[in-house]
Amino acid sequence: MDFSEDDSVDAVTASFADTPDPRLREVMDSLVRHLHGFLREVRPSLAEWERGIEFLTAIGQKCDEHRQEFILFSDVLGASMLVETMEAARQSGGASGATGEESDATASTVLGPFHVVRSPERALGDSIDSVGTGEPCLIEGSVSTPDGTPVPGARIDVWQADDHGFYDVQVPDAQPLGNGRGLFTADDEGRFWFRSIVPAHYPIPTDGPVGALLTATKRHPYRPAHVHFIVEAPGHVPVTTHVFVAGSAYLDSDAVFAVKQSLVRDFAPVDDPDAAARHGLPTPFRRARFDVVLQPASS
Amino acid sequence: MDFSEDDSVDAVTASFADTPDPRLREVMDSLVRHLHGFLREVRPSLAEWERGIEFLTAIGQKCDEHRQEFILFSDVLGASMLVETMEAARQSGGASGATGEESDATASTVLGPFHVVRSPERALGDSIDSVGTGEPCLIEGSVSTPDGTPVPGARIDVWQADDHGFYDVQVPDAQPLGNGRGLFTADDEGRFWFRSIVPAHYPIPTDGPVGALLTATKRHPYRPAHVHFIVEAPGHVPVTTHVFVAGSAYLDSDAVFAVKQSLVRDFAPVDDPDAAARHGLPTPFRRARFDVVLQPASS
Numbered sequence: 001m002d003f004s005e006d007d008s009v010d011a012v013t014a015s016f017a018d019t020p021d022p023r024l025r026e027v028m029d030s031l032v033r034h035l036h037g038f039l040r041e042v043r044p045s046l047a048e049w050e051r052g053i054e055f056l057t058a059i060g061q062k063c064d065e066h067r068q069e070f071i072l073f074s075d076v077l078g079a080s081m082l083v084e085t086m087e088a089a090r091q092s093g094g095a096s097g098a099t100g101e102e103s104d105a106t107a108s109t110v111l112g113p114f115h116v117v118r119s120p121e122r123a124l125g126d127s128i129d130s131v132g133t134g135e136p137c138l139i140e141g142s143v144s145t146p147d148g149t150p151v152p153g154a155r156i157d158v159w160q161a162d163d164h165g166f167y168d169v170q171v172p173d174a175q176p177l178g179n180g181r182g183l184f185t186a187d188d189e190g191r192f193w194f195r196s197i198v199p200a201h202y203p204i205p206t207d208g209p210v211g212a213l214l215t216a217t218k219r220h221p222y223r224p225a226h227v228h229f230i231v232e233a234p235g236h237v238p239v240t241t242h243v244f245v246a247g248s249a250y251l252d253s254d255a256v257f258a259v260k261q262s263l264v265r266d267f268a269p270v271d272d273p274d275a276a277a278r279h280g281l282p283t284p285f286r287r288a289r290f291d292v293v294l295q296p297a298s299s
Numbered sequence: 300m301d302f303s304e305d306d307s308v309d310a311v312t313a314s315f316a317d318t319p320d321p322r323l324r325e326v327m328d329s330l331v332r333h334l335h336g337f338l339r340e341v342r343p344s345l346a347e348w349e350r351g352i353e354f355l356t357a358i359g360q361k362c363d364e365h366r367q368e369f370i371l372f373s374d375v376l377g378a379s380m381l382v383e384t385m386e387a388a389r390q391s392g393g394a395s396g397a398t399g400e401e402s403d404a405t406a407s408t409v410l411g412p413f414h415v416v417r418s419p420e421r422a423l424g425d426s427i428d429s430v431g432t433g434e435p436c437l438i439e440g441s442v443s444t445p446d447g448t449p450v451p452g453a454r455i456d457v458w459q460a461d462d463h464g465f466y467d468v469q470v471p472d473a474q475p476l477g478n479g480r481g482l483f484t485a486d487d488e489g490r491f492w493f494r495s496i497v498p499a500h501y502p503i504p505t506d507g508p509v510g511a512l513l514t515a516t517k518r519h520p521y522r523p524a525h526v527h528f529i530v531e532a533p534g535h536v537p538v539t540t541h542v543f544v545a546g547s548a549y550l551d552s553d554a555v556f557a558v559k560q561s562l563v564r565d566f567a568p569v570d571d572p573d574a575a576a577r578h579g580l581p582t583p584f585r586r587a588r589f590d591v592v593l594q595p596a597s598s
Contacts, residue, residue, distance in 0.1 A: 002406075002558070002559045002560060003380050005381065011377060012377035016518070018518075019516040020517060027341050031337060034337035034340070035376060036378070038330060038333035038334075039382060040381070041333070042330075043389070049382045056355070056358075060357075060362065068352070071352055074348075077330070079348075082302075083345060083348045085307070086339070086343075087344060087345050216318070217314075217315050260302070261301060262301075
């Protein structure tokens with residue numbers, strides 16, 4: 001029988017009927033149903049379909065070792081944040097899955113497209129900034145479980161944009177690779193601290209197809225100022241998250257929908273010469289505290 | 300308020316609210332709803348989401364001047380054929396849109412990924428094959444409107460795989476560019492004819508991510524033997540279609556879902572030395588007749 005609009009889903013899902021991996025079959029069946037549902041609703045002309053093919057192709061071709069335009073596309077469609085939100089609900093036990101509510105663990109948020117190089121190992125107290133033009137800050141915190149038990153030796157991977165809003169990989173002439181990045185190990189009491197500069201809000205990269213989409217839809221490309229964290233420790237559920245700078249522009253309209261109120265922290269000015277000297281910082285400096293709570297993996 | 304699974308569609312569609320082009324806004328709204336619906340149904344883990352990003356990126360990066368892997372992906376998901384079917388229903392007046400039924404005009408089918416170079420202009424009767432290893436054939440027909448009025452000067456763009464199942468652009472060492480392709484102009488009575496070789500069934504390209512998907516899902520990559528046509532004339536609705544070779548393998552399981560029974564034709568053997576001599580063909584040769592009916596554009 002000829003392919004028809006009414007039978008298109010059946011015809012195509014039938015072709016996936018022999019898929020050995022049941023999960024892959026489930027994903028392909030759902031993809032076909034939702035993709036055909038989208039097409040039947042939008043009823044693209046052939047010219048529009050071609051434009052869509054060109055757009056997806058351009059996204060793929062914009063990707064390279066240091067640029068991940070498909071993650072950016074997923075981000076601006078809220079897809080990354082939705083996946084992250086569902087993953088967090090599952091990790092916290094699933095009971096609250098439908099609402100996206102989380103447990104007592106630190107809330108997660110999107111990975112983003114800039115976790116593309118390995119963060120250099122650094123000692124507690126080191127600075128992740130080697131350029132020196134930004135406003136100095138100290139970020140400190142602890143890693144513990146919900147009942148307050150410290151997690152000694154937790155690994156804290158951080159990366160951030162500079163005071164101009166760029167990550168190292170975006171401006172190799174202005175920042176050495178590894179600038180704004182650090183991989184720290186919590187001390188015996190689960191504590192960590194490092195020096196950096198206060199990050200700036202910034203536009204996601206707009207020189208590719210995703211930027212063109214934002215322009216065409218009159219969406220701004222900005223993200224509020226933040227520092228990325230991945231915190232993990234054996235026997236615990238890892239968390240991918242940010243700490244956001246309180247008062248930053250765009251906290252209420254993040255281009256990638258990633259703000260959670262529980263992740264916003266004051267980067268308060270500190271005018272304490274003793275504290276500054278202790279940390280090797282000038283006076284005044286700014287200080288933020290970000291305590292991370294990890295769920296034990298068994299729960 | 301924090302982004303949540305329940306509100307994700309509202310949060311993201313709201314971000315597209317200022318899109319100046321109403322059609323683009325409609326497409327983005329629908330895309331977000333169906334994409335989030337897919338994700339909520341499948342509930343991908345972060346690792347699965349990353350695998351999806353990698354897959355789409357690999358598709359984009361497989362594309363070049365002569366390879367369109369995103370069209371191939373659209374094809375094996377039945378998306379190309381669905382769009383083509385809806386376009387044909389719209390062109391024929393839309394009344395039968397829901398069923399995909401078409402008018403008296405020649406049925407359309409997918410463009411496919413190999414219409415990537417311009418077909419060389421050729422005179423009626425010319426051969427589009429310059430390699431000479433296949434079984435010679437004559438393809439002839441007419442272009443007319445549904446009431447039988449000839450369409451003189453119609454343009455007939457044809458392209459096909461060779462007897463090994465390859466298009467020129469796939470095997471530049473074995474076929475000169477333009478082999479298997481031709482752009483013809485119908486005569487004063489709307490007739491066209493040209494020489495070629497009987498095409499073979501063939502696998503769609505399997506050396507990329509789409510091939511890997513077919514392997515993982517135990518789908519075969521084959522298409523039944525066919526010749527592609529785009530026929531157009533001023534004042535008429537153009538048609539993108541194929542003529543399929545009757546009896547070809549895979550007519551009932553085309554990897555891209557593009558077979559329509561009304562497009563299957565006998566490529567019957569002809570043992571007629573006079574006819575062979577008239578067309579510059581050896582005896583025996585094979586002959587197929589494909590009359591094309593174009594809808595006047597006003598209807």
